[in-house]
Amino acid sequence: MDLISNLSLGISVAFSLDNLLYCLIGALLGTLIGVLPGVGPVATIAMLLPITFTLPPTGALIMLAGIYYGAQYGGSTTAILVNIPGEGSSIVTCLDGHAMARQGRAGPALAIAALGSFFAGCVATIIVAVVSAPLVALAKAFGPAEYFSLMILGLVLTVVLARGSPVKAIAMILFGVLLSLVGTDIHTGAERLTFGQRWLSGGLDFVPLAMGVFGLAEIISNLEKGQAKGQERLADKVTGLMPTWADIKASFPAVLRGTGLGSVLGVLPGASSMIASFASYTLEKKIAKDPSRFGKGAIEGVAGPESANNAGAQTSFIPMLTLGIPSNSVMALMIGAMMVQGIMPGPMVMEKQPALFWGVVVSMWVGNAMLVIINLPLIGIWVRLLDVPYRYLFPSILLLCAIGVYSLNNEPTQVMMTAGAGVLGYLLLKLGCEPAPLLLGFVLGDMMEENLRRAMQMSRGDPSIFVTSPVSAILLAAAVVMIVVMVLPSVMRGREKLVED
Amino acid sequence: MLRIRNPQDFAAGLFFLCVGAFALYGMKDLRLGTAMRMGPAYIPTLVAWGIVACGLIIAARALMVAGPALEKWAVGKLLLICGGTLLFALIIRDLGLFLASVVLVAVVSFGAPDVKWRHTIPFCLAIAGAAVGLFGGLLGLSMRLWPW
Numbered sequence: 001m002d003l004i005s006n007l008s009l010g011i012s013v014a015f016s017l018d019n020l021l022y023c024l025i026g027a028l029l030g031t032l033i034g035v036l037p038g039v040g041p042v043a044t045i046a047m048l049l050p051i052t053f054t055l056p057p058t059g060a061l062i063m064l065a066g067i068y069y070g071a072q073y074g075g076s077t078t079a080i081l082v083n084i085p086g087e088g089s090s091i092v093t094c095l096d097g098h099a100m101a102r103q104g105r106a107g108p109a110l111a112i113a114a115l116g117s118f119f120a121g122c123v124a125t126i127i128v129a130v131v132s133a134p135l136v137a138l139a140k141a142f143g144p145a146e147y148f149s150l151m152i153l154g155l156v157l158t159v160v161l162a163r164g165s166p167v168k169a170i171a172m173i174l175f176g177v178l179l180s181l182v183g184t185d186i187h188t189g190a191e192r193l194t195f196g197q198r199w200l201s202g203g204l205d206f207v208p209l210a211m212g213v214f215g216l217a218e219i220i221s222n223l224e225k226g227q228a229k230g231q232e233r234l235a236d237k238v239t240g241l242m243p244t245w246a247d248i249k250a251s252f253p254a255v256l257r258g259t260g261l262g263s264v265l266g267v268l269p270g271a272s273s274m275i276a277s278f279a280s281y282t283l284e285k286k287i288a289k290d291p292s293r294f295g296k297g298a299i300e301g302v303a304g305p306e307s308a309n310n311a312g313a314q315t316s317f318i319p320m321l322t323l324g325i326p327s328n329s330v331m332a333l334m335i336g337a338m339m340v341q342g343i344m345p346g347p348m349v350m351e352k353q354p355a356l357f358w359g360v361v362v363s364m365w366v367g368n369a370m371l372v373i374i375n376l377p378l379i380g381i382w383v384r385l386l387d388v389p390y391r392y393l394f395p396s397i398l399l400l401c402a403i404g405v406y407s408l409n410n411e412p413t414q415v416m417m418t419a420g421a422g423v424l425g426y427l428l429l430k431l432g433c434e435p436a437p438l439l440l441g442f443v444l445g446d447m448m449e450e451n452l453r454r455a456m457q458m459s460r461g462d463p464s465i466f467v468t469s470p471v472s473a474i475l476l477a478a479a480v481v482m483i484v485v486m487v488l489p490s491v492m493r494g495r496e497k498l499v500e501d
Numbered sequence: 502m503l504r505i506r507n508p509q510d511f512a513a514g515l516f517f518l519c520v521g522a523f524a525l526y527g528m529k530d531l532r533l534g535t536a537m538r539m540g541p542a543y544i545p546t547l548v549a550w551g552i553v554a555c556g557l558i559i560a561a562r563a564l565m566v567a568g569p570a571l572e573k574w575a576v577g578k579l580l581l582i583c584g585g586t587l588l589f590a591l592i593i594r595d596l597g598l599f600l601a602s603v604v605l606v607a608v609v610s611f612g613a614p615d616v617k618w619r620h621t622i623p624f625c626l627a628i629a630g631a632a633v634g635l636f637g638g639l640l641g642l643s644m645r646l647w648p649w
Contacts, residue, residue, distance in 0.1 A: 165510070167562070171517045171555035174548050178524055181545045190541035193527045220582050223612050224575040391613035391620075395606040396628055398582065402589045402605055403598070403636055410644055415590035419583040426579055430572050431513035449544045461537030 030070020
């Protein structure tokens, strides 16, 4: 019955006028930026992060969560209408969603995507609420050794699920960890890797790094690719939104399967919501009576993946809220935002700030509901955004980034760091290195160092503490199993196939 | 015979090698400490060696397995976008938000292929005005808005 009292606390927080407003603004802003082609949720959140810093912590997190769903939602709109995926998880939506749009059925595709996502969001919110409390209870028994092992497991999972070469992903994680260690060492007061620069002694900041690596680098690469001219615009063809009864009957089982699959995969660290939508698409195609319909406008191919990625997006909050461990780069940004607000992410959040915790959980549902209610009728306005020339859009976005970073603490060096991170992000892009592991390593880096140091102090320098504690041993064993599974060549091939499909 | 079969990965390997080596060089004067009482350099050194090792593996694999070539860099656009942002940082404190915004937008606009002065000038002024109105007025952020 704890659950009910917790949820009612959450409802009272999430339905307060302020928080409803923050949620609404977040959902609208997220959709606004997310609709723009080539701008995915990570870049959107990185850009809008500073706007939330003036809000109270609960409001800020609610707004960020709203931005996240909004961005995903906007991304699928662009995928269906313009055939440009804003991010990994809407690549599969392009396939059948755009095919439907070309047949003049853009309306039903958008509606099913929205309703499927909403259903998935409702289920996943309940899962988050039910699973969190036991996980927090477990996590509270964790000592530094267990935490360290847990973070190792999380990072290993990231490597296993990341696209491309695993060694590159490991290198990026380590690079991120290294960047997080720049600055004054809290134990000894020694300056590390600051090269005598005073502005580095406080360490590198998360926001400029994320904004440069994701925002600036993405803009440069968009400009480089050039605007896709003469893109097929299907905006005018959005006529009736209502799906037919046959559509609903065909999609409902797909939505159910997608929700289940997405909820499970979302908890795992890595490119979770993308993997979830790919997996769901593959599943739908496998069990369909006539697989050849897929790619030509099969509504299951929209319903399944859209539900899966939304469910995954929701359940990826579980490790972040309960353990303080991000499962993807969006959650890494959330953790960054919490820290800026002075909240130490981890199992104590639920106990010390129950209003914040349950408020955010309930607001996930609120945000999803708002998106369906507001966005379906407004679809015409969002689509109009696609007509704004990029030469006006990207300078505005850049200005938003620059002002946002500067406003953190009126520090020009932060903006310079953003510019530097932009160069770094572009370099990494050209070297074929995924930036997400870098960000995860950066967020976890100093926590890992702190826990490793404490564990080794407790054990008087004996590393066997990591295997004599049963929980830590299990976590590390799981990490080893993952690595073994990954290097098995057959699995390797399957993984590549999954990503290519 | 040694041949670079995957130029992109080979470059990535070299990059990580340099990052690791640079970090090790930067920490050469810091105390390592022991496993029980770790000095400031203990973990960063481990991490840096890890990066060096990854770099070596990536570069070595690039000699064996074929892969994508190095892409060309859009150096001009990179300089414009990051340079514009840098200029904003350099002048915001002394000249204020309005002028800094004008400069940023004007510089980065040249990253677009279809930029024209008669579009850009009014656009710069409008967006800088909007920025001052939104951040200085509406959100009330405490920062210098005008040069005077």
